[in-house]
Amino acid sequence: MILLFLQPQSVSSTLPSLADRIDALLPQTQCTKCGYPACRPYAEAIADGKAGHNQCPPGGEQGIARIAAIIGKPVIPLNPANGVERPRPVAVIDERLCIGCTLCIQACPVDAIVGAAKQMHTVLPGLCTGCDLCVAPCPVDCIDMVEATPGKTGWDAWSQEQADAARARFQFRVFRLRREKEENDARLAAKAVAKLKAVEAEPTLTPEQRAEQERKRAIIQAAMERARLQKEQQAARAQAQPGMQDVSRGVRRQIDEVNARLEHQPKED
Incomplete structure (x- = not known):
């Protein structure tokens, strides 16, 4: 008989956080009516006690009840400042x-x-x-x-499959826009470097032209350093957001799975 001893996994690494659980209960319309730029930041604000659990009009009364059940708070009316169900x-x-x-x-x-x-x-x-x-x-x-x-x-008008699909599309859009910005910044940096090299290739430069060249060099180097810092900050934020690592493959796979479920879901009359 062969006995296998498995290394126990950390409980904290396998269990979803409170923000994860709240986010899973939001309709993922990304409408910003809650006062936050997307559903995930709102979920985090509720988990941190910085936002009320009654600020999501698309989720409606049912959504408020679902969130109240996991944070241990009473069901309260939707905040009219955020809209109407x-x-x-x-x-x-x-x-x-x-x-x-x-x-x-x-x-x-x-x-x-x-x-x-x-x-x-x-x-x-x-x-x-x-x-x-x-x-x-x-x-x-x-x-x-x-x-x-x-x-x-509320949730009579929206399904969990639709919410999951909307979350996946939103995350992929965030990834796509970030990638496009990084690619554009890289093109601009390459263009600036090429222009700087072309100026340096000039055989003779007057003192005024040399001073202008140094000024441009400083501007280009400062811009490239800012771009590098922004890229590092974006990478750090992506790592801090669950599901955003390697999002190109992960989100595409999630979209495919959710869309497949929706295709087989019976349509209402």
């Missing part, structure tokens, strides 16, 4: 009026709007969380929020 809406773009400005695409936290510059945009209704964030930036007022779940609010 309502049927879940979906954004609809009037194609006749859309001018293709892309402002709505930039505002959507879950990449539910597709289109190109100066081309008509459209909303993917199955991905839209009803956050309303695309409405205000539209310069031609061509976006309407239409009820998608008449008579149903």
Whole structure:
């Protein structure tokens, strides 16, 4: 008989934190109505005692009760300062009026709007969380929020599978925007270095030109140092956020799994 002795894992490393548990109960619409930039920061604020558990209109009364149960607090009414509980809406773009400005695409936290510059945009209704964030930036007022779940609010109008999918898309969007910024910063830095080398290659420089060259060198070096520090800070923040390490593969896999479940979920009449 062969006996296997397994090294016990740390309990703290396997159990979800209170913020994790609260975040799992939020609808992940990323609407900012709670007063925070996304669902995760709101969950962390509740866990730290810095925010009330009644600030999420999309979650509604059911959401408040779900959170109250795990933080040991009473169920209280939704804070009217954060909005009202309502049927879940979906954004609809009037194609006749859309001018293709892309402002709505930039505002959507879950990449539910597709289109190109100066081309008509459209909303993917199955991905839209009803956050309303695309409405205000539209310069031609061509976006309407239409009820998608008449008579149903809160978690009667939203499923856990939809919330998980919205969280995955939001996290991937954060990763994508960060990657695009880093790539753009790298291009600008490379361009600046090439320009500096071209100036240094000049065979003869007057004292004034030499002084200007040194000034430009200092500006470029300072900009590159700022970019390096920002990259380090972003990497540190990514490591501090659960699920953001190697998010390109992890989030893609999560999206695929959730979408597969949604495809097999029976549709309501």
